[in-house]
Amino acid sequence: xxxxxxxxxxxxxxxxxxxxxxxxxxxxxxxxxxxxxxxxxxxxxxxxxxxxxxxxxxxxxxxxxxxxxxxxxxxxxxxxxxxxxxxxxxxxxxxxxxxxxxxxxxxxxxxxxxxxxxxxxxxxxxxxxxxxxxxxxxxxxxxxxxxxxxxxxxxxxxxxxxxxxxxxxxxxxxxxxxxxxxxxxxxxxxxxxxxxxxxxxxxxxxxxxxxxxxxxxxxxxxxxxxxxxxxxxxxxxxxxxxxxxxxxxxxxxxxxxxxxxxxxxxxxxxxxxxxxxxxxxxxxxxxxxxxxxxxxxxxxxxxxxxxxxxxxxxxxxxxxxxxxxxxxxxxxxxxxxxxxxxxxxxxxxxxxxxxxxxxxxxxxxxx
Amino acid sequence: xxxxxxxxxxxxxxxxxxxxxxxxxxxxxxxxxxxxxxxxxxxxxxxxxxxxxxxxxxxxxxxxxxxxxxxxxxxxxxxxxxxxxxxxxxxxxxxxxxxxxxxxxxxxxxxxxxxxxxxxxxxxxxxxxxxxxxxxxxxxxxxxxxxxxxxxxxxxxxxxxxxxxxxxxxxxxxxxxxxxxxxxxxxxxxxxxxxxxxxxxxxxxxxxxxxxxxxxxxxxxxxxxxxxxxxxxxxxxxxxxxxxxxxxxxxxxxxxxxxxxxxxxxxxxxxxxxxxxxxxxxxxxxxxxxxxxxxxxxxxx
Numbered sequence: 001x002x003x004x005x006x007x008x009x010x011x012x013x014x015x016x017x018x019x020x021x022x023x024x025x026x027x028x029x030x031x032x033x034x035x036x037x038x039x040x041x042x043x044x045x046x047x048x049x050x051x052x053x054x055x056x057x058x059x060x061x062x063x064x065x066x067x068x069x070x071x072x073x074x075x076x077x078x079x080x081x082x083x084x085x086x087x088x089x090x091x092x093x094x095x096x097x098x099x100x101x102x103x104x105x106x107x108x109x110x111x112x113x114x115x116x117x118x119x120x121x122x123x124x125x126x127x128x129x130x131x132x133x134x135x136x137x138x139x140x141x142x143x144x145x146x147x148x149x150x151x152x153x154x155x156x157x158x159x160x161x162x163x164x165x166x167x168x169x170x171x172x173x174x175x176x177x178x179x180x181x182x183x184x185x186x187x188x189x190x191x192x193x194x195x196x197x198x199x200x201x202x203x204x205x206x207x208x209x210x211x212x213x214x215x216x217x218x219x220x221x222x223x224x225x226x227x228x229x230x231x232x233x234x235x236x237x238x239x240x241x242x243x244x245x246x247x248x249x250x251x252x253x254x255x256x257x258x259x260x261x262x263x264x265x266x267x268x269x270x271x272x273x274x275x276x277x278x279x280x281x282x283x284x285x286x287x288x289x290x291x292x293x294x295x296x297x298x299x300x301x302x303x304x305x306x307x308x309x310x311x312x313x314x315x316x317x318x319x320x321x322x323x324x325x326x327x328x329x330x331x332x333x334x335x336x337x338x339x340x341x342x343x344x345x346x347x348x349x350x351x352x353x354x355x356x357x358x359x360x361x362x363x364x365x366x367x
Numbered sequence: 368x369x370x371x372x373x374x375x376x377x378x379x380x381x382x383x384x385x386x387x388x389x390x391x392x393x394x395x396x397x398x399x400x401x402x403x404x405x406x407x408x409x410x411x412x413x414x415x416x417x418x419x420x421x422x423x424x425x426x427x428x429x430x431x432x433x434x435x436x437x438x439x440x441x442x443x444x445x446x447x448x449x450x451x452x453x454x455x456x457x458x459x460x461x462x463x464x465x466x467x468x469x470x471x472x473x474x475x476x477x478x479x480x481x482x483x484x485x486x487x488x489x490x491x492x493x494x495x496x497x498x499x500x501x502x503x504x505x506x507x508x509x510x511x512x513x514x515x516x517x518x519x520x521x522x523x524x525x526x527x528x529x530x531x532x533x534x535x536x537x538x539x540x541x542x543x544x545x546x547x548x549x550x551x552x553x554x555x556x557x558x559x560x561x562x563x564x565x566x567x568x569x570x571x572x573x574x575x576x577x578x579x580x581x582x583x584x585x586x587x588x589x590x591x592x593x594x595x596x597x598x599x600x601x602x603x604x605x606x607x608x609x610x611x612x613x614x615x616x617x618x619x620x621x622x623x624x625x626x627x628x629x630x631x632x633x634x635x636x637x638x639x640x641x642x643x644x645x646x647x648x649x650x651x652x653x654x655x656x657x658x659x660x661x662x663x664x665x666x667x668x
Contacts (some may be wrong), residue, residue, distance in 0.1 A: 148380075165492070168502075202510065
């Protein structure tokens, strides 16, 4: 529990932020809202007709967490849940980074970007045919990203169907050997020919072929040392392009076993598979561009995932603030500067977003 | 084939609705509707031989009236049985159907399958069972479409029909003739009276509860609201968290952490066991056992 002075500081920052925040909430009048101060959600079943109503509420109440339903309802504030009149729901993908310590995760957040890009390009666009305009990519405000899919085609799917999409993207039950077949060539000696995917194919088949070709060109020894020889490598790659995976002296069964190890590079494993998070049809998700109450970071809508840097773009701006540290804190990169390390009882004057972060992490008090 | 033939083969289509637009519902049709509902309940519908236009129209009307009865009763179990029976019957017809008519039915359900047998992923997910055979991961996929085999096409249409029939519009304030049919149907529906003589044992639950317990023991998945109801019931008759969690561990997607959280949460919130009428609307009622709350099942002894 924060002391009253910190609480007042946080409230003022939030209130000021929400007065000018930009929201992009599709069909806001059909969403259920939840807010929280001590927990992520203390109260739910709230509803707002317009963005301005939501803004007024946030400016005067300043909750530390605000979320809205992935679902659309006829009566979003009705209780119990069955009386809301479910009309459909966005598909939500939640990518989360594992954290070990209190601060270790934040300088590793950049690693997530390629995962998000892969989810969007390889899966949502290429496999599921979802248009870029129907997607909203959002920094979660803490350790990952949320991708909201707001496509009519997918909105009416039930929990089981959503689970199937998750399983597919996570590669659950993927067996590389299923993508191949054997063909017998009759001759003097019985020869087996390995038929497999070509790079042009869709889904996991094409993804595997493309990944194998890329790996052969970049780090051939990951598949076999014989492919460090350009001649052997090219012969094999030319075969793959035609779906013939036999143009090598390598034992083909052994080859398949090695390919199985590439499996984790094909799927997106960082998607949160907790059933309560991924396919609960009444799930609440952080409002895009709202502030995350554990970090003070903006759950920012990301326009270009390749150039987005959370520690730069999701930190709110404002005049410097003086704080005193309650514990030792390691050095920290934010807003293109290094802050700290700080010792307990040390005072520092820091940019607003940085000070807010340490106060919310309960490592410092506002002076 | 005439339009009426098509309508009688597929009584759930737009053509069928149009064919009986000016037909009046008679006592006779109501009686036939009760008949097909009982038939569906006991395992499936026989194929009808419909000789003339009057019989064809009557058959369509019987189907339509049966759905009105279901819309007023809201017994999910009966609705489910009826939907399965109707879709299976339609499947038999589909097997000997022309491509043109198959297209017509697909259009009606918004299903499009390309010439090289690709179907849009959301449709595929809605109309195929969730098992290994239909897992997306085993399929060819290309920008929003998934490849199916020729023989799977009719299976998908059958499932679309089942889902359509199952979505019965709620009928509030049913007309007298429907109300009377419901009473008659309830009189004739199998009752589970023989269970009342069974001595009180831990297995002695009302049909709605024993069905769920059996499903769990068979390792079938249950929807969330069924799990919630069962947990609340078991808490209320005095089972411990451990006993409930151990039962739930039979579920294929069992997670001890989540189950424990939900069971302790339900106990803390002191949820009341839903009354029978709520269970009917939740689709959890299995029989007309003449009590008002599942808790009365034990009190009666």
